[in-house]
Amino acid sequence: MSNIGVLIVGSGPAGVAAAESFRKAGGTSAVTIVTTDSSRPCFRPPLSKDFLRGDVSASEIELHTAQWFSDLGIELIRDDTVVSIDIHAQRATTHGGRSIFYAQLILASGADPKPLAVPGGHKALPLRSLHDAEVLRDAASGADTAVVVGAGFIGCEAAASLAHRGIATTLVTPDQVPQQKRLGFSAGERITDFLSEAGVQYVGGVKVSAVHGDSVRLDNGVSITTDVVLAATGVAPRTELVARTGISMAAERIAVDEHMRTSIANVYAAGDVALAINRIAGRRVLVEHWQDAITQGTIAGANAAGESSSWCEVPGFWTTIGDRTLKYAAWGDGYGRARLVEKEAGFSVWYETNGITVGILTLDADDDYAEGQNRIRSGAALPW
Numbered sequence: 001m002s003n004i005g006v007l008i009v010g011s012g013p014a015g016v017a018a019a020e021s022f023r024k025a026g027g028t029s030a031v032t033i034v035t036t037d038s039s040r041p042c043f044r045p046p047l048s049k050d051f052l053r054g055d056v057s058a059s060e061i062e063l064h065t066a067q068w069f070s071d072l073g074i075e076l077i078r079d080d081t082v083v084s085i086d087i088h089a090q091r092a093t094t095h096g097g098r099s100i101f102y103a104q105l106i107l108a109s110g111a112d113p114k115p116l117a118v119p120g121g122h123k124a125l126p127l128r129s130l131h132d133a134e135v136l137r138d139a140a141s142g143a144d145t146a147v148v149v150g151a152g153f154i155g156c157e158a159a160a161s162l163a164h165r166g167i168a169t170t171l172v173t174p175d176q177v178p179q180q181k182r183l184g185f186s187a188g189e190r191i192t193d194f195l196s197e198a199g200v201q202y203v204g205g206v207k208v209s210a211v212h213g214d215s216v217r218l219d220n221g222v223s224i225t226t227d228v229v230l231a232a233t234g235v236a237p238r239t240e241l242v243a244r245t246g247i248s249m250a251a252e253r254i255a256v257d258e259h260m261r262t263s264i265a266n267v268y269a270a271g272d273v274a275l276a277i278n279r280i281a282g283r284r285v286l287v288e289h290w291q292d293a294i295t296q297g298t299i300a301g302a303n304a305a306g307e308s309s310s311w312c313e314v315p316g317f318w319t320t321i322g323d324r325t326l327k328y329a330a331w332g333d334g335y336g337r338a339r340l341v342e343k344e345a346g347f348s349v350w351y352e353t354n355g356i357t358v359g360i361l362t363l364d365a366d367d368d369y370a371e372g373q374n375r376i377r378s379g380a381a382l383p384w
Helices: 013-024 066-071 130-141 153-164 185-197 290-304 366-378
Strands: 006-009 031-034 074-077 082-086 091-094 099-101 104-107 111-113 145-149 168-173 200-204 208-211 215-218 223-225 228-231 235-237 253-256 267-269 274-278 283-285 316-321 324-330 337-342 347-353 356-363
Touching: 006 013, 013 031, 013 290, 066 074, 104 290, 130 228, 145 153, 153 168, 153 185, 153 200, 153 228, 153 316, 185 200, 185 316, 185 324, 185 337, 185 347, 253 267, 267 290, 290 316, 324 366, 347 366, 356 366
Parallel strands: 006 031, 006 104, 031 074, 104 267, 145 168, 145 228, 168 200, 253 274
Antiparallel strands: 082 091, 091 099, 111 235, 208 215, 215 223, 274 283, 316 324, 324 356, 337 347, 347 356
C-alpha cells in the first residue's frame, strides 16, 4: 500500500503533460503514473511515419529519459493497470496488487484501437502503441504487399509509409474519398492525390468482409492478396473503469468542465477519455489529437497544483501523408459549407456555418492557417 499526492492513470501525452505541469505549477507532493505500457512514454505521431519507415529508432522517439522522471520525482509504474477506483476512500487498486491512496486523481488512460469486426479481423494488426508499431514494422520488413483498412489520418499516413518502403500498398475504405465527412469531398480528392503520389492504391466505396491468411475479401466480391493487414479503424476511449465509479459521463467519455474537473472535486480527466467544455466554443468539444491531449493534460496538472487554467484553444493537428503536410484547426462538430481556395504552392479549405468560420485546412498556406485559427477563435466571418 502506498500513499501519494497525485495519481495519474495513463502515460500518453495527457498523462505525462499532467505530471510535468503539476511540477511546473509548484506541486510538491508525490506523483505516480500507472500505465499498461511496458516501454517509457513515446512520441506517438512518428509511429505511422518515420518509425514505420525505419528512419528513427524507439529510443529516438521517447518523450523523456528515465533521468527526467527521476529528476522531477515522478514514479512511473509500467506493465500494470488500475482495475478499480474507490472514489470515497480515494484509493485505486491495480492488477498487480498495488493499493494506492491519492489526494488528486487524473484520468488520462487514452484509447484502444477498434478491432476490425469481420471474420478473421483479429489477424489485422493495430497501430496505437510503440509495441504495435514495432510489430507492424517487423511484419513490413518481410512483406511485398500490404492492405490498410481505414482512411483516417493514421491509415493514410501508415499507407504512405508502407509504400515508401517499397511495399505494394492498397488502402481500403467505405469512403469515396478520405475524410469526406470531416473535410469535404474536394479536400478528400486532394488527399487521394497525395496517396497516389506516395504509391498507394486507393480503393473507396467498399468494405472488408473477411480477412483470410493471405488475402482480404471485400464486400464487392474482390479479394486482395496481401502479406500484411493493418486495421486503422478508429479508437475507443478506455472508460470502462470510470463508468463504474459514479463519475459523470457524456457520449461515452468522462464529462469535464473547462478546467478538466470531473463531477468529483479531486478528480480530473484529459485526452481521449475526456469530453471537455471549451471556454471559447462555449460547449463540449470532442478531440482525439496529440496536441489537444497535451493541452488538456497540462491544464489538469496545473489545476491539481492549485491553479485555475481553462481550455480555450482551438483544437487542431498536423498530418504528413508522403511528402505533404496538412494543417487543420476546427471545432470539429460539423460545418455548413466548405470552400477550397487555390494558393501559389498549395491550397486552403475554409469551413463555415451560417457565415461564421468554424474550420481551416491548409497545405503550404501558413498565413491562411494562422488567420483561420484567429477567425475560428473570435467567431468571425470568412475573409471575403
